[in-house]
Structure formats: C-alpha cells, structure tokens
Amino acid sequence: IRPRDWSSDVCSSDLDDLRGEDTLEGTHRGHFALRFHLHPEVQVEVVPNGAAVLLRLRSGRVWRLQAGGGRLELAESVYLGRSGEMWRSSQIVVSGPLTGQGAQVRWALKRADRG
Numbered sequence: 001i002r003p004r005d006w007s008s009d010v011c012s013s014d015l016d017d018l019r020g021e022d023t024l025e026g027t028h029r030g031h032f033a034l035r036f037h038l039h040p041e042v043q044v045e046v047v048p049n050g051a052a053v054l055l056r057l058r059s060g061r062v063w064r065l066q067a068g069g070g071r072l073e074l075a076e077s078v079y080l081g082r083s084g085e086m087w088r089s090s091q092i093v094v095s096g097p098l099t100g101q102g103a104q105v106r107w108a109l110k111r112a113d114r115g
Helices: none
Strands: 005-008 017-024 029-037 043-046 052-056 062-068 071-080 086-099 103-111
Touching: 029 071, 043 071, 052 071, 086 103
Parallel strands: none
Antiparallel strands: 005 017, 017 103, 029 086, 043 052, 052 062, 062 103, 071 086
16 A cells, blocks of 8 residues: 545635545455544435535535545444544445556545535
8 A cells, every 4th residue: 555645725725625546556356445534523425326425514514525446435433532432433435346456546525515
C-alpha cells in the first residue's frame, strides 16, 4: 500500500472540495477495503443509485463522498472518545477485487448543501 495522496480546492477558504487517491501496489490477489471512519454524530446514507454517500453533520452541513475504483458500502464502527469510552458509529467502506495488478481508488469529498 502506498500513502494516501490528497488535494483540496486551494481557491476556497472553506475547503469544501477535498480529493484523494489511494493506490495499492503489488501482485496480491483477493479483495481490498478502504475505510473512512466517522464521528458518531455524523448521519450517513448511501444515495439510491449507490454512486455516493451523503454525510449529514449536526451543524446542518451536508457532504457527498464519491469514489471510483471500488464499491461504496456502509458498515458499523466504533469511536473512541476523549474519555476512552466506546461509541457506536459508522464507516464508509470502498472495496473491490485485487487481480494481481494492484488497484487505484480515487475519491472526492464535496460540500453538498450549497447551490
């Protein structure tokens, strides 16, 4: 696995467009899973066509995560807070096959509550 590369829209002072790329190198076969763990207060849902996930923050802001190169799914997760308490939370999982030639997943996290 190679480190995650990411960039943001440097023209935006709000940083409302974040893009990244995860590259898995090697000749391994099987399946991969990239995981984005979420804070317990984030409400998350997969859009009907499965092409993106909406993240709703307590503040009312809405973000959209899209990924190419894998399948988007939601799964349960655990959040460890400051006091060491465990809280139920969610994670976004991007998964796909490894065919012996590595894999590349490009993703974008964009603010979705702006016109």
